[in-house]
Amino acid sequence: MFLSRCFINKTCFVTIITQTFVVAIAATLLSDIFRNIYQLIVGMPSVNWGVTGRWFSMVVHGKFYTTSIGSEPAIPNEYLLGVVIHLVVSVIFAFTYIIFIRHILKRSFGLWNGFIFGIILSVFPLFVQLPSMGGGVA
Numbered sequence: 001m002f003l004s005r006c007f008i009n010k011t012c013f014v015t016i017i018t019q020t021f022v023v024a025i026a027a028t029l030l031s032d033i034f035r036n037i038y039q040l041i042v043g044m045p046s047v048n049w050g051v052t053g054r055w056f057s058m059v060v061h062g063k064f065y066t067t068s069i070g071s072e073p074a075i076p077n078e079y080l081l082g083v084v085i086h087l088v089v090s091v092i093f094a095f096t097y098i099i100f101i102r103h104i105l106k107r108s109f110g111l112w113n114g115f116i117f118g119i120i121l122s123v124f125p126l127f128v129q130l131p132s133m134g135g136g137v138a
Contacts, residue, residue: 016098024094027114028087049082050074055133056085069133093121 039046057075058066066072075081097117101107 053081
């Protein structure tokens with residue numbers, strides 16, 4: 001109900017789109033910075049966005065699961081595709097955050113709300129994406 005009214009109201013629509021991109025950029029930058037710092041501290045290799053691009057391409061072509069993503073054939077520009085998917089998912093998650101927190105729960109944005117929402121969103125990569133790439137539950 002809210003979304004249908006908001007998409008008709010130009011001011012509401014522009015506000016939500018602006019908030020979505022601001023939240024997406026801030027959340028992606030912060031999470032990527034902290035992930036990189038963590039990887040440096042513990043000696044983990046950096047994220048290979050090519051794997052995400054390869055997996056997304058597989059899903060689009062109807063193959064959701066593989067026993068080993070590394071054994072799947074590489075696709076052209078898979079790294080770029082993975083980065084783009086990472087950013088698109090960030091925008092989708094930010095839009096979901098804004099609608100859920102601001103317009104359904106009627107709460108203000110805040111670090112605590114964002115932290116809880118981020119923890120909930122970690123379910124997707126840990127329990128859907130990684131297992132479907134043959135990595136098991138992280």
